[in-house]
Amino acid sequence: MNPRAPAAEPKDVAPRAPAVVPASFPPAELKATCEKILARYPTKMAALLPILHEAQAFGGGWVSPELEAGVAAYLDLSPAHVHGVLTFYSMYNTKPAGRHELWVCRTLSCWRRGAPELRAKALDKAGCTRTGEVGEDGRFLVKDMECLGLCEQAPAIWLDGVAHANVTPEGLEQLMDGCE
Amino acid sequence: MAAKTPKRYPETKVLSRNFDVDKAWTFDVARQRGAYRSLEKALGSMTPDQVIDEVKTSRLRGRGGAGFPTGVKWSFVPKQTDKTKYICLNADESEPGTFKDRYLMELDPHLVIEGCLITAYAVGASMVYIYVRGEYPLSIERLWGAIEEARKEGFVGKKIAGRDFHCDVVVHSGAGAYICGEETALLESLEGKRGHPRIKPPFPAVEGAFASPTVINNVETLAHVPWIIENGGAAFAKQGIPPDPADPRSVGSSGTKLMGVSGDVQKPGVWEFEFGITLRQMIEDYAGGALEGRTIKAVIPGGLSMPVLTGDELDVKMGFDDLKAAGSGLGTACAIVMDDTCDMVQACENIAHFFADESCGQCTPCREGCHWMEKIFHRFDAGQGTRSDLDLLENLFRQIEGRTICALADAAVWPLRSIVRKFRHEFVAKMSPDEQRAEAEARSARQPAGVK
Numbered sequence: 152m153n154p155r156a157p158a159a160e161p162k163d164v165a166p167r168a169p170a171v172v173p174a175s176f177p178p179a180e181l182k183a184t185c186e187k188i189l190a191r192y193p194t195k196m197a198a199l200l201p202i203l204h205e206a207q208a209f210g211g212g213w214v215s216p217e218l219e220a221g222v223a224a225y226l227d228l229s230p231a232h233v234h235g236v237l238t239f240y241s242m243y244n245t246k247p248a249g250r251h252e253l254w255v256c257r258t259l260s261c262w263r264r265g266a267p268e269l270r271a272k273a274l275d276k277a278g279c280t281r282t283g284e285v286g287e288d289g290r291f292l293v294k295d296m297e298c299l300g301l302c303e304q305a306p307a308i309w310l311d312g313v314a315h316a317n318v319t320p321e322g323l324e325q326l327m328d329g330c331e
Numbered sequence: 332m333a334a335k336t337p338k339r340y341p342e343t344k345v346l347s348r349n350f351d352v353d354k355a356w357t358f359d360v361a362r363q364r365g366a367y368r369s370l371e372k373a374l375g376s377m378t379p380d381q382v383i384d385e386v387k388t389s390r391l392r393g394r395g396g397a398g399f400p401t402g403v404k405w406s407f408v409p410k411q412t413d414k415t416k417y418i419c420l421n422a423d424e425s426e427p428g429t430f431k432d433r434y435l436m437e438l439d440p441h442l443v444i445e446g447c448l449i450t451a452y453a454v455g456a457s458m459v460y461i462y463v464r465g466e467y468p469l470s471i472e473r474l475w476g477a478i479e480e481a482r483k484e485g486f487v488g489k490k491i492a493g494r495d496f497h498c499d500v501v502v503h504s505g506a507g508a509y510i511c512g513e514e515t516a517l518l519e520s521l522e523g524k525r526g527h528p529r530i531k532p533p534f535p536a537v538e539g540a541f542a543s544p545t546v547i548n549n550v551e552t553l554a555h556v557p558w559i560i561e562n563g564g565a566a567f568a569k570q571g572i573p574p575d576p577a578d579p580r581s582v583g584s585s586g587t588k589l590m591g592v593s594g595d596v597q598k599p600g601v602w603e604f605e606f607g608i609t610l611r612q613m614i615e616d617y618a619g620g621a622l623e624g625r626t627i628k629a630v631i632p633g634g635l636s637m638p639v640l641t642g643d644e645l646d647v648k649m650g651f652d653d654l655k656a657a658g659s660g661l662g663t664a665c666a667i668v669m670d671d672t673c674d675m676v677q678a679c680e681n682i683a684h685f686f687a688d689e690s691c692g693q694c695t696p697c698r699e700g701c702h703w704m705e706k707i708f709h710r711f712d713a714g715q716g717t718r719s720d721l722d723l724l725e726n727l728f729r730q731i732e733g734r735t736i737c738a739l740a741d742a743a744v745w746p747l748r749s750i751v752r753k754f755r756h757e758f759v760a761k762m763s764p765d766e767q768r769a770e771a772e773a774r775s776a777r778q779p780a781g782v783k
């Protein structure tokens with residue numbers, strides 16, 4: 152019998168830094184990283200996805216219009232191209248994303264193993280009426296996600312970039328209570 | 332069932348040989364267990380063409396879903412060209428129900444990297460991009476860690492293993508889009524664009540990443556290559572299901588395969604078998620069978636994108652041709668099980684939602700059709716479905732399948748159509764009494780007299 156690959160290595164979950172608007176892109180903190188990323192590809196455009204990941208982490212979990220414009224200028228891309236990419240991929244947020252981001256997998260294996268109950272619990276605790284919204288207290292953004300690749304440990308969720316598997320509604324409640 | 336299968340079909344640990352070895356993702360442990368020995372062998376004693384021939388001999392077929400012969404794919408890459416050639420490792424693994432590549436990347440990343448480098452040597456590539464879905468942070472971390480270790484030890488970068496072979500390896504993280512697993516969408520995404528599949532030809536082997544010749548293979552496919560180089564293609568071809576002698580075009584299903592089970596079973600998981608284990612053996616003997624007091628109603632044998640088999644149709648061998656002959660497909664060989672408590676109308680709604688959500692939107696039949704199907708299933712679930720809705724669905728299936736740029740739309744049709752046909756009674760049971768009566772009348776009109 153094989154050991155199960157871990158869902159993730161345990162990490163402390165810190166609340167997000169408040170959104171920062173840098174005067175220009177890349178901000179000093181990201182300069183070295185961005186240059187390292189650019190060196191990996193024959194075109195500047197190819198650095199767009201990885202740099203958007205960095206920008207989003209820097210910006211407090213979402214890519215503000217200012218950051219978006221900064222990235223476009225930095226990579227010599229049209230703002231329309233960057234916006235098109237940003238809105239195509241489900242991991243990027245274009246609106247403030249709360250202090251914590253919670254994803255609930257909704258796809259078949261998780262659906263069979265209790266995802267609907269988790270979703271209801273998540274929305275309830277976050278005080279949201281629907282997914283894709285931040286609750287009134289600004290604590291949680293709850294997102295419906297498609298298969299997270301943890302189906303053998305369904306149902307699966309993600310909290311602030313950390314996967315959790317075999318989650319029960321009670322377990323989810325505890326995880327969410329642990330978030331400021 | 333125990334009487335029919337007295338002996339448990341054995342596991343064969345080739346790709347998974349290091350899965351239960353502590354810290355096999357670190358260079359020292361992996362190297363001790365033989366990592367990079369095949370790379371040294373290929374660079375030291377084989378020409379690139381010999382490597383390709385060995386892989387052709389192995390009859391290795393792609394493990395990403397389509398099953399294309401790997402050695403043949405490599406031989407399409409032009410030999411004479413001034414352009415940089417690329418390897419793109421497809422580690423997007425966003426097919427629902429599928430988690431096998433994650434095990435390889437998290438537990439044995441050096442094996443994955445070695446496979447990429449041997450491939451790069453075979454086709455003359457000098458750059459490897461590993462496109463990992465953004466939802467696999469641990470895979471990304473372990474791969475980067477392994478790359479940096481291997482670089483320090485002289486297995487990545489310039490003068491690999493002291494030979495005149497130079498190749499760099501980079502991990503590229505996706506950002507949440509199923510379609511980026513489709514090979515040309517993956518290339519678009521790698522280039523910094525939306526994941527819109529390209530019209531083929533040109534095929535990636537000729538014009539792929541950055542308009543240069545590119546080999547795209549699945550993680551598991553290339554993870555097989557070191558073993559093939561070490562033991563020879565013929566040894567690999569001896570495992571699994573041989574080609575059908577009656578069919579000259581058959582390539583069979585050679586070697587081992589990581590297979591998984593998730594959904595309504597006791598012990599979901601992933602195991603490695605030679606092709607040939609039956610779906611039932613895998614589900615009952617390894618995944619522990621149905622949950623307490625339940626029975627298995629339907630299984631998708633590989634991912635979400637293949638037609639379902641019913642609980643009575645599980646005695647089929649896990650193999651490319653066998654599952655095709657059974658009206659389904661191997662797909663990713665990670666099965667999703669639904670038991671008798673599963674409402675098949677709602678299952679369709681769930682599946683249709685997935686494809687509607689993940690359609691890239693380029694082709695009208697896919698973009699509109701998937702949403703349309705979802706709406707119809709929703710109507711059934713709300714008790715408002717009619718017999719003509721079932722006809723409408725059949726019509727939609729016909730209008731969508733085979734009419735789009737990529738296979739996502741087909742992948743939506745296959746499971747849904749098979750459920751609608753095999754579980755029609757569940758759809759009828761949710762119709763109004765009038766509709767149900769009409770259905771019963773139509774049924775009895777179709778039956779010859781005297782037959783119940």
Ligand SMILES: Cc1cc2nc3c(=O)[nH]c(=O)nc-3n(C[C@H](O)[C@H](O)[C@H](O)COP(=O)(O)O)c2cc1C
Pocket residue numbers: 392393394395396397398399401421422423424425426509510511512513514515547548549550552553737738739742
């Ligand atoms: C919608 C769609 C999604 C796909 N997703 C994946 C995927 O996540 N991983 C993968 O390896 N192949 C995926 N494929 C198959 C690839 O297009 C391609 O056939 C494969 O990467 C080739 O590698 P192989 O020959 O080693 O299997 C997908 C195909 C389609 C049409």
Ligand code: SF4
Pocket residue numbers: 510527528689690691692693694695697698735736737738739740
């Ligand atoms: S079939 Fe669907 S996913 Fe594929 S290219 Fe067309 S619209 Fe996009």
Ligand code: FES
Pocket residue numbers: 256257258259260261262297298299300301302305306307427428429
């Ligand atoms: S279906 Fe939820 S992780 Fe795969």
